[in-house]
Amino acid sequence: MNxxxxxxxxxxxxxxxxxxxxxLKLTAALLSGGHVLIEDVPGVGKTRLVTALSExxxxxxxxxxxxxxxxxxxxxxxxxxxxxxxxxxxxxxxxMCNFLLxxxxxxxxxxxxxxxxxxxEELQIxxxxxxxxLPVPFMALATQNPVETYGTYHLPEAQMDRFMMKISIGxxxxxxxxxxxxxGFGKEVKLEPVMTLDDITELRRQxxxxxxxxxxxxxxxxxxxxxxxxxxTLLGASPRGSLALYSAAKSLALINGRDYAVPExxxxxxxxxxxxxxxxxxxxxxxxxxxxxxxxxxxxxxPVPTE
Numbered sequence: 001m002n003x004x005x006x007x008x009x010x011x012x013x014x015x016x017x018x019x020x021x022x023x024l025k026l027t028a029a030l031l032s033g034g035h036v037l038i039e040d041v042p043g044v045g046k047t048r049l050v051t052a053l054s055e056x057x058x059x060x061x062x063x064x065x066x067x068x069x070x071x072x073x074x075x076x077x078x079x080x081x082x083x084x085x086x087x088x089x090x091x092x093x094x095x096m097c098n099f100l101l102x103x104x105x106x107x108x109x110x111x112x113x114x115x116x117x118x119x120x121e122e123l124q125i126x127x128x129x130x131x132x133x134l135p136v137p138f139m140a141l142a143t144q145n146p147v148e149t150y151g152t153y154h155l156p157e158a159q160m161d162r163f164m165m166k167i168s169i170g171x172x173x174x175x176x177x178x179x180x181x182x183x184g185f186g187k188e189v190k191l192e193p194v195m196t197l198d199d200i201t202e203l204r205r206q207x208x209x210x211x212x213x214x215x216x217x218x219x220x221x222x223x224x225x226x227x228x229x230x231x232x233t234l235l236g237a238s239p240r241g242s243l244a245l246y247s248a249a250k251s252l253a254l255i256n257g258r259d260y261a262v263p264e265x266x267x268x269x270x271x272x273x274x275x276x277x278x279x280x281x282x283x284x285x286x287x288x289x290x291x292x293x294x295x296x297x298x299x300x301x302x303p304v305p306t307e
Contacts, residue, residue, distance in 0.1 A: 042145055056193060066103060095140075096125070107153070210251075224274070
């Protein structure tokens with residue numbers, strides 16, 4: 001593994017015990033320039049994971065607690081008249097940072113949620129006809145609770161599609177939970193930055209340069225096509241999903257210490273990249289219940305290239 005990547009993942013693991021696989025997926029999204037939705041039950045460390053990532057990189061971080069009274073201008077910023085000069089000035093919102101934590105994103109109104117659409121896709125903010133570019137690199141990380149639906153608003157498909165990955169942390173196993181108790185559960189671990197923004201830019205360049213054989217590209221296209229043609233789905237993955245899976249597989253290859261991608265890189269990350277983009281048919285809902293189970297079935301049925 002690249003020395004910088006190992007430093008980053010090891011540093012995050014000081015705060016999140018026993019979730020190496022989740023940390024590597026989050027790192028892959030970071031190197032791919034993608035955004036991540038973390039959906040899980042309360043208390044498993046969603047916010048702590050995002051905080052650990054932002055503290056490990058010497059960049060700026062903003063946190064927004066999404067609530068029903070949140071205004072779009074709280075996220076994007078607004079233009080106001082300076083009383084001293086009489087000229088209009090743009091006051092940036094919380095999104096003008098390197099790492100944006102949208103906590104409990106599904107508790108804000110659709111109007112507030114839609115403020116993130118341009119931010120996540122174009123990496124810019126438009127206010128009063130003026131475009132303001134976001135800092136580079138920029139990454140949006142959102143959390144939501146899938147259990148308690150009272151007072152929440154479903155994220156529209158257009159916004160779900162803008163998240164490169166949707167991941168879950170899961171409960172710790174008994175051994176990890178014993179380690180948590182022994183280490184003083186609930187105490188915040190203050191992390192020091194181990195990576196600069198220039199390091200991320202360089203690692204992204206390296207991830208982009210990872211070679212992908214045509215057979216692996218056909219494998220990606222085969223998986224995405226299967227999601228569209230399956231009897232278990234009404235809506236399959238979009239071309240944005242294909243590009244996201246392609247980029248994520250290259251980043252995972254770099255994390256694994258290779259300058260070329262293999263089918264295993266695609267298989268390891270496919271469910272996290274594509275499952276949240278699917279809309280199940282009535283047969284899919286009755287057979288699998290959730291989209292990630294249907295995605296695993298589609299992945300098992302798609303032939304893996306052997307050359």
